[in-house]
Amino acid sequence: MVETRLYIARHGKTMFNTIGRAQGWSDTPLTAQGEEGIRELGLGLREAAIPFKAAFSSDSGRTIQTMDIILAESHNQSLPYQRDKRIREWCFGSLDGGYDGELFNGVLPRTKAFENGRSLQEVSWQEIADSLVEVDTAGWAEPWEVLSQRIYDGFEAIAKSIEKSGGGNAIVVSHGMTIGTFLWLIDNSYQKQFIDNGSVSVVTYKDGKFSIDSIAALSYREAGRKIIQDEKKA
Template sequence: MRKITFLVLAALVGFMPGASAQKKKSVAANGEVVIYFARHGKTILNTMDRVQGWADTPLTPAGVEVAEYLGEGLQSENIQFKAAYSSDLGRARQTARIVLDNKGQANLPITEVAQLRETNFGSYEGDLNGKMWGDAALYLHYKSAQELFADMEQKPELLKSAIASFKALETLGIGEDYDQVKARGQKAIREIAAKEAANGGGNILIVGHGMSIGVFLSDIDSNGKKPSANHMGNAAVCKVIYKDGKFSLESFGDMSYVEKGKSTRTNK
């Protein structure tokens, strides 16, 4: 969603030395689960700067390419997944399959989880981002979306009010608020983490969506660590560790895997 996506997310907040390092990255000890959350690749609606929550469009050629880079970057780091999940929206499912195919795990199945979807924006789905955010700004007594964004940079908690305004203003009666998105997503994440821990732990891939991943991870860290205010680009990764029933947020919006994959392909 270009600049708007950046501001929304801002409000929210290979080298292989030997077999021992390979084992460490591919199999976690003592049931520890290492979750790699990835945002989907760029889509048609992303490119058109239109609202894309539960509405869905396929990846563009650039979106396919960045997902390929992510897969190759993960492979260059020798990260092997024991399980893979995605939201049930096509762009997430498509991205997950491309990532796995390009990191040498084409046979790993993907489990679709509806609760990992993006926020539902109701009647704003498919509309211009500028229209939705402009309406929200006026509803919240700002002169413009730009004024709202500027305030959100200083007061990240305003995102909750902004999403509430989308729900209040959309006309289909199906929009979600911040707490609804967080509750469904965190429930799914806890269930996935507990299941994979019981299966011995290891590395897990979850492919989802820019805004909702930020909401899911907003307060999941047991020590109170918040997601950074960095832009979460297409195919960016957030790393979370789950151990003994607690989550630890290790990184947010990391594009280094994509860059490594791009570099690996360029140097072939």
């Protein structure tokens, strides 16, 4: 059986990313710098000549905008493209749109999970989800069981659709915490790390199981940046 591989990119840098606000289910467009970063990614993917079968993103504007640029720059505009709300970012509930510093350094550290001075790095994804539910006054934040299930189901559905068509590669655009959560669900030994805008994490799906090939690689962006620089010199 041909292996199925997902190339999962985080969307480009947005207005909220730039000013340090938690987006969650709220949305802002890519900045000019963010668009340029994804142009680099698209060019890098084109140079790598990866044969993609299909494209998938969340239904958020920032991932759709990112995918449009990737498909154009990698010359993959004819790929079948679907949007799946299951691979959206986490919902921060009443804290959506608030400053990252206030949320992660102010509000969450006052919850049960952060007792005894535990840092964000020491707290599990599940405990962060529990903390969000604890402090969300609107009741919109998703319990861990709901959050983790919808994220895994979303990526698994994508992998199964590619596998059903004979296997191959798919380009997927999602969100930082969603990607991090998915990688942890694949391998619980995975340590939380920053998933940069335009980075690509690669996972393989075979015999009903995922395995991690690479995490948050910036090599495609770097290759695309070199192409742009060479074009300017020519």
